[in-house]
Amino acid sequence: MTKRELIMDAAASLFAEKGFYAATVEEIADRAGIGKSTVYEYFPSKEHLFRETLKGGLESYMEAMKGRLKQPCSVRDVLTAIGTAHFNFIQKRTSAARILAGENSSQSPWADELLLQLRERRITMFSSLLSQGIERGEFRRVDSRAAAEVFLGVLGVLCMPVLRGGEDDKKGAAERFYHGIDIFFSGILDQE
Amino acid sequence: MTKRELIMDAAASLFAEKGFYAATVEEIADRAGIGKSTVYEYFPSKEHLFRETLKGGLESYMEAMKGRLKQPCSVRDVLTAIGTAHFNFIQKRTSAARILAGENSSQSPWADELLLQLRERRITMFSSLLSQGIERGEFRRVDSRAAAEVFLGVLGVLCMPVLRGGEDDKKGAAERFYHGIDIFFSGILDQE
Amino acid sequence: MTKRELIMDAAASLFAEKGFYAATVEEIADRAGIGKSTVYEYFPSKEHLFRETLKGGLESYMEAMKGRLKQPCSVRDVLTAIGTAHFNFIQKRTSAARILAGENSSQSPWADELLLQLRERRITMFSSLLSQGIERGEFRRVDSRAAAEVFLGVLGVLCMPVLRGGEDDKKGAAERFYHGIDIFFSGILDQE
Amino acid sequence: MTKRELIMDAAASLFAEKGFYAATVEEIADRAGIGKSTVYEYFPSKEHLFRETLKGGLESYMEAMKGRLKQPCSVRDVLTAIGTAHFNFIQKRTSAARILAGENSSQSPWADELLLQLRERRITMFSSLLSQGIERGEFRRVDSRAAAEVFLGVLGVLCMPVLRGGEDDKKGAAERFYHGIDIFFSGILDQE
DNA sequence: TATGAATGAGTTTTCATTCAT
DNA sequence: GATGAATGAAAACTCATTCAT
Incomplete structure (x- = not known):
């Protein structure tokens, strides 16, 4: 599974659980097992990540x-x-x-x-x-x-x-x- | 209309428009035409206010x-x-x-x-x-x-x-x- | 001296010393003797603060x-x-x-x-x-x-x-x- | 032109345009047409690069x-x-x-x-x-x-x-x- | 040697909440 | 009561630097 998919999966589950606002980028990164800023290597912003999700x-x-x-x-x-x-x-x-x-x-x-x-x-x-x-x-x-x-x-x-x-x-x-x-x-x- | 109702109305409309997170206490107070901290005279927290709403x-x-x-x-x-x-x-x-x-x-x-x-x-x-x-x-x-x-x-x-x-x-x-x-x-x- | 002036003074001296980028909002607030977020009560952003300065x-x-x-x-x-x-x-x-x-x-x-x-x-x-x-x-x-x-x-x-x-x-x-x-x-x- | 010169030229023009802080190492590498970390093969830090420039x-x-x-x-x-x-x-x-x-x-x-x-x-x-x-x-x-x-x-x-x-x-x-x-x-x- | 990928440390900004008046 | 002013805690985001290849 590519890292991008890893992130999107983590994001999907967290957004699903808590909604866009309550889910933090840090949590998403943690769940994906990566560093917080790595998220930003794949998605320019939390909003874009949500959009992609x-x-x-x-x-x-x-x-x-x-x-x-x-x-x-x-x-x-x-x-x-x-x-x-x-x-x-x-x-x-x-x-x-x-x-x-x-x-x-x-x-x-x-x-x-x-x-x-x-x-x-x-x-x-x-x-x-x-x-x-x-x-x-x-x-x-x-x-x-x-x-x-x-x-x-x-x-x-x-x-x-x-x-x-x-x-x-x-x-x-x-x-x-x-x-x-x-x-x-x-x-x-x-x-x- | 009591001040409490004023607040709840403002809150209701804002929560409806933007959801819980995007609506800020300040906006609510503004729309209610009162000071921001007055909200806290009537409701112990934003969450309580939402709950009441x-x-x-x-x-x-x-x-x-x-x-x-x-x-x-x-x-x-x-x-x-x-x-x-x-x-x-x-x-x-x-x-x-x-x-x-x-x-x-x-x-x-x-x-x-x-x-x-x-x-x-x-x-x-x-x-x-x-x-x-x-x-x-x-x-x-x-x-x-x-x-x-x-x-x-x-x-x-x-x-x-x-x-x-x-x-x-x-x-x-x-x-x-x-x-x-x-x-x-x-x-x-x-x-x- | 009003708090706004306090901030502008602190900002002016720090911007003068270190330039716009190297001066941090936190330092400015510290030098002004106030909390970091208070700066944002008076100026919408670091850039605006600089502009005003x-x-x-x-x-x-x-x-x-x-x-x-x-x-x-x-x-x-x-x-x-x-x-x-x-x-x-x-x-x-x-x-x-x-x-x-x-x-x-x-x-x-x-x-x-x-x-x-x-x-x-x-x-x-x-x-x-x-x-x-x-x-x-x-x-x-x-x-x-x-x-x-x-x-x-x-x-x-x-x-x-x-x-x-x-x-x-x-x-x-x-x-x-x-x-x-x-x-x-x-x-x-x-x-x- | 050696790769070192390539980098220094790119750096010089970017530092000139935007100043030390606003110019990023990535931009410099891009303008030099090389990978970001290659910069670090020739210069130990952004600051050193600037100094050399x-x-x-x-x-x-x-x-x-x-x-x-x-x-x-x-x-x-x-x-x-x-x-x-x-x-x-x-x-x-x-x-x-x-x-x-x-x-x-x-x-x-x-x-x-x-x-x-x-x-x-x-x-x-x-x-x-x-x-x-x-x-x-x-x-x-x-x-x-x-x-x-x-x-x-x-x-x-x-x-x-x-x-x-x-x-x-x-x-x-x-x-x-x-x-x-x-x-x-x-x-x-x-x-x- | 060259580099893409990963990241930690640090920065700006937001906002619910508190407090002095 | 009512409120403006102040703030801490937390969040998004940046970027120089490192590392595995």
């Missing part, structure tokens, strides 16, 4: 989503696959995910913007899938933007337990995750 | 939810009423809401805890309502915890546009909000 | 020159009076003078500019006096700009011994000073 | 002055020749000259000392020439030390325009230079 997380998230989109099956299946990919990403790259999850509480103005962009991209993606599904007759004629937002929110909340402390309840989390996705598709009303 | 937002949120629960009508209507109350709260007390929305990106460890508690309380409430609804036959037999989480998430995302910059698109936001709630109840599948 | 020296220099210009006597006397004022200033406000003397060796780009401006103002002043003297027939028809520069240089070098360490040789310095001025007026050639 | 400038300055002294002509001519040599040196080796010109604004305590020594040597030289001239009856009986200082100062100021930015006004500078020298010899008084 963010971008890294973002890229690897987008990567994780790849290939889920063009399977020749129902849109419902595609969305479920995306959900699965999302859930897996959260489990494997928890600290990256934690940083990406901080849509609110501005860590810094430009971070907000990047995260907002991510949000928009995801909503656009979902929205277009949902439109497809509607055209194909899979889904009823809902407002695809609203539905996309809902899907986004559902993915978000359902992963929160994992983002929190928890190694503990992985199975439960997964189950509830799929149950939640199901509710998104079928609603909760009793419609016999 | 948080608690204040929390209380007024709980207050806003009150009375929505015991109407003699369908559980669906109760949940919708809660959604409405939530949406109205977000619009009227945007900065309080912004602070409460920062579930992720820890501003401070104990803040996380408080917000986690709020989350739990809300889930419990929703969950119990959903159980009621299931018993009454209004809803199908979903996992009420999972459904509660989903409902929470739906309320969250749908309010984000309002929490962001936006005075702009209030009507659109409201429409999409109710559309989203509807999706929660009915799902998106075409089930003729 | 410079400006202060500049103003008090210009002040010291005032009133020397409009005496109803020969231009030679006016120039000599200016020389005297200059010499006295150097002796009374040695550290301010030392800073102003640093025309070369850039302490910082904008400092250079300020000092260059001072140089220009002085040359202009001398030049105009010299032109007067020429018109009146006191001086021969020299290039007034060149002569002004020479006068400036003469004032400068002749004061250097005082700017250096020396309490030691005050009388000698004064004597040589006036002797030097005389050379400026009469040259060194033997012209009987 | 200074000494180099000093030597080449002394070199430039050589041979001007023993011509069998008037002392006035010798001094003028020295002035010319000085002026030429300033134009050809501007950055070395800039460093040597920084008599004031201490870049470092020992640098001050070296420059002070240079100053003394030059004054001694001028002073002895002037004494000769007085004995020969070329000059009137001035204090030769004072006159030497004045000559030094005159050479200094008159070269400043060249040391500043200026490729622009070379002819004007040269003219004013000789005019200034003339003033040193003849004074400015009208002595018909």
Whole structure:
């Protein structure tokens, strides 16, 4: 692992744990097992380091989503696959995910913007899938933007337990995750 | 308005805008129109001030939810009423809401805890309502915890546009909000 | 003496002794007998502090020159009076003078500019006096700009011994000073 | 050109531009087109490098002055020749000259000392020439030390325009230079 | 010999908090 | 109470210097 990666990993985990401000460059360096000023050999400032961390997380998230989109099956299946990919990403790259999850509480103005962009991209993606599904007759004629937002929110909340402390309840989390996705598709009303 | 309230208001808006770290005590005092050290007459530390701000937002949120629960009508209507109350709260007390929305990106460890508690309380409430609804036959037999989480998430995302910059698109936001709630109840599948 | 002045004095003497870079804010604060961060209550940065120091020296220099210009006597006397004022200033406000003397060796780009401006103002002043003297027939028809520069240089070098360490040789310095001025007026050639 | 010279040249120009502190070893290495630590193969420290640069400038300055002294002509001519040599040196080796010109604004305590020594040597030289001239009856009986200082100062100021930015006004500078020298010899008084 | 990489010591700057009035 | 002024502790950042190759 290159030293740059070492630093980014340390940074990612600390930013995830404590946020941008509370994490100090010294801690990051310590966790990376290097001297404080070495950080500055690789990143011109703490802010740049955070930005890179963010971008890294973002890229690897987008990567994780790849290939889920063009399977020749129902849109419902595609969305479920995306959900699965999302859930897996959260489990494997928890600290990256934690940083990406901080849509609110501005860590810094430009971070907000990047995260907002991510949000928009995801909503656009979902929205277009949902439109497809509607055209194909899979889904009823809902407002695809609203539905996309809902899907986004559902993915978000359902992963929160994992983002929190928890190694503990992985199975439960997964189950509830799929149950939640199901509710998104079928609603909760009793419609016999 | 008492001086204490003056401070808390200033604090709430600044914490909402910039987060706990980036907001300085001096700015807060300035915005409140008082001297910097006066803040310390009313709050022992910046952290306490934040805590109080948080608690204040929390209380007024709980207050806003009150009375929505015991109407003699369908559980669906109760949940919708809660959604409405939530949406109205977000619009009227945007900065309080912004602070409460920062579930992720820890501003401070104990803040996380408080917000986690709020989350739990809300889930419990929703969950119990959903159980009621299931018993009454209004809803199908979903996992009420999972459904509660989903409902929470739906309320969250749908309010984000309002929490962001936006005075702009209030009507659109409201429409999409109710559309989203509807999706929660009915799902998106075409089930003729 | 106000605290601001206390700081500026400490700063002036340290900047004079060691230059902008080698003088640390901590030393300045120590010499002023205050805490390091107090400096920042009065000046937004070390650079600003330096700038103010410079400006202060500049103003008090210009002040010291005032009133020397409009005496109803020969231009030679006016120039000599200016020389005297200059010499006295150097002796009374040695550290301010030392800073102003640093025309070369850039302490910082904008400092250079300020000092260059001072140089220009002085040359202009001398030049105009010299032109007067020429018109009146006191001086021969020299290039007034060149002569002004020479006068400036003469004032400068002749004061250097005082700017250096020396309490030691005050009388000698004064004597040589006036002797030097005389050379400026009469040259060194033997012209009987 | 040896690597040592490469480094010294780069150092000279950077020290001239920015002063001792603002010039970094890295920049110097970059400008010399070598690796940073190679500098340390040739010079034990930045300070030593500066010292060498200074000494180099000093030597080449002394070199430039050589041979001007023993011509069998008037002392006035010798001094003028020295002035010319000085002026030429300033134009050809501007950055070395800039460093040597920084008599004031201490870049470092020992640098001050070296420059002070240079100053003394030059004054001694001028002073002895002037004494000769007085004995020969070329000059009137001035204090030769004072006159030497004045000559030094005159050479200094008159070269400043060249040391500043200026490729622009070379002819004007040269003219004013000789005019200034003339003033040193003849004074400015009208002595018909 | 040459150098990229690493770093420790030191510097500026920030800001919550205290204290005298 | 209310507050301006003062500050210590901590944080980001710089850079000359060293070291392994």
